[in-house]
Amino acid sequence: MNRLGFQVDTKITEFLKQKSFTLSAEIIPPRNGTEQAKVLDLVQSLIQSGAQFLSVTKGAGGSLRGGSLPIAQTIKDNFKVPCIAHFTCRDLTPQEIENQLVDHHYFGVRNILALRGDPPVGQPEWDAKEGSYHYAYELIEQIKKLNNGIYLPRDGGPQADEQLKLDFCIGCAVYPEHPNPQERIDFLKRKVDAGAEYAITQMIFDPNVYEDLLNDCAKSGISIPILPGTRLLKSKKQALRMQSRFNVSVPQSYLEALPDDPASPQSKEEACELFLSFVDQLRKLGAPGLHLFVLSDKTGACTVLTNLAD
Numbered sequence: 001m002n003r004l005g006f007q008v009d010t011k012i013t014e015f016l017k018q019k020s021f022t023l024s025a026e027i028i029p030p031r032n033g034t035e036q037a038k039v040l041d042l043v044q045s046l047i048q049s050g051a052q053f054l055s056v057t058k059g060a061g062g063s064l065r066g067g068s069l070p071i072a073q074t075i076k077d078n079f080k081v082p083c084i085a086h087f088t089c090r091d092l093t094p095q096e097i098e099n100q101l102v103d104h105h106y107f108g109v110r111n112i113l114a115l116r117g118d119p120p121v122g123q124p125e126w127d128a129k130e131g132s133y134h135y136a137y138e139l140i141e142q143i144k145k146l147n148n149g150i151y152l153p154r155d156g157g158p159q160a161d162e163q164l165k166l167d168f169c170i171g172c173a174v175y176p177e178h179p180n181p182q183e184r185i186d187f188l189k190r191k192v193d194a195g196a197e198y199a200i201t202q203m204i205f206d207p208n209v210y211e212d213l214l215n216d217c218a219k220s221g222i223s224i225p226i227l228p229g230t231r232l233l234k235s236k237k238q239a240l241r242m243q244s245r246f247n248v249s250v251p252q253s254y255l256e257a258l259p260d261d262p263a264s265p266q267s268k269e270e271a272c273e274l275f276l277s278f279v280d281q282l283r284k285l286g287a288p289g290l291h292l293f294v295l296s297d298k299t300g301a302c303t304v305l306t307n308l309a310d
Helices: 012-018 037-049 068-078 094-106 136-147 181-194 207-219 236-246 252-257 265-284 298-309
Strands: 022-027 053-056 083-088 111-115 169-174 198-203 226-230 289-293
Touching: 012 169, 012 198, 022 037, 022 226, 022 298, 037 053, 037 068, 037 298, 053 068, 068 083, 068 094, 083 094, 094 136, 111 136, 136 169, 136 181, 169 181, 181 207, 198 236, 198 289, 207 226, 207 265, 226 265, 236 252, 252 265, 265 289, 265 298, 289 298
Parallel strands: 022 053, 022 289, 053 083, 083 111, 111 169, 169 198, 198 226, 226 289
Antiparallel strands: none
């Protein structure tokens, strides 16, 4: 606990060293104006089902979802599990970034997933705010400097003789199915060189995609833990929608085995068994854990976590 009374979080890299295979989940803050109790109920259900740590997304690009920081702080202090706070930079200046990161540090948050941030829905040409960063590695560089006690210069103001070193564990995103395979690795390596200590993948459903990523990372000297991010697929229709929306692949064998009607108890059981088989393949490939994207599927997420935790 720090001197402000907030619990100092366990770093995810240290947590991964303690476990052979971790179970974690990603939650989205509720829309502004929504009752906060719902997200806390979700957190409790995920932890009771077996999630060992959580991550909280950032409402970037005008999505009107505040609360990422207090939710992350509540998860580590009240629910007693580590939490990763997503942090996006494309709509913030370096000065705003520094102030917000200091807030995170005061609250005892130590795990950051450093992201550029997505454009608002329907605005694909939306660009970074003037004076803001265009790439996640720039944000990572700034966090790393703060970890070394290097703050932004103050025009005309006094500087402390000794700057407090912040203590963040820095994570980044990786895109296994980036259309340019070399850029996929180059971008990740740039983030790692800037200071990233762990990574979480974009949504994947193909173990071969994850295996290829690990092999390419090994060839490029990238050795940070890479958590595969995925979600439970309940039907063929949903799988096709995921493929189209996120430009990710679902193996034909997986697609054909998914039920047409996700509503029946037998279909739910079949979908769960297929997912557990997929996770088993990831584990055999050396995945340090599973990072489950919950989205709106609380029941499905809790079901697979319960099965994996057994």
